[in-house]
Amino acid sequence: MVVSIIADDQPGLVDSLAQTVVDNQGNWLESRMAQMAGKFAGILRISVSEPHSSSLQEALEALQTRGMKVIVEQAVDESAPATRALLLNLVGNDRPGIVREVSQLLARQHINVEELSTECTPAPHSSDMLFRAQARLQVPTDVDIDTLTETLESLADDLIVEVSHPGA
Structure with missing residues (x-):
């Protein structure tokens, strides 16, 4: 359960x-x-x-x-289509709606967010706030990692995106 x-x-x-x-x-x-x-x-x-x-x-x-x-x-059967685990790290200037934009993009590609941690912290040498997110994802095997990274980076000019395999 x-x-x-x-x-x-x-x-x-x-x-x-x-x-x-x-x-x-x-x-x-x-x-x-x-x-x-x-x-x-x-x-x-x-x-x-x-x-x-x-x-x-x-x-x-x-x-x-x-x-x-x-x-x-009650827990459900965890059998799922062919996916692979990936880790996502994002850093960029904070703004309203950033979590929705990222989650919407992931959902459109049938990517499941298994775990998500976010925080806002002051940027070094500035009073601007930085948004940071770390997520563990289950990504369909037919999703290209480079394309996913580029698509996420296109959400904002200042968004730094890193997608990697666990343990990499």
């Missing part, structure tokens, strides 16, 4: 979640969690045998009585 959680940040949130998983015979497989603006947010994947699935789901949803917003979804 896949679980999303958001709550006011405080010590013990991850422990409560982990204890709930263990108490209901679940196995915590992977997660992404972060604190942002006083909130704690996360998503995790849990394996659990069928006989314990409903009790785990009920126990996770019961965490809402402790101020956590919890959404539990």
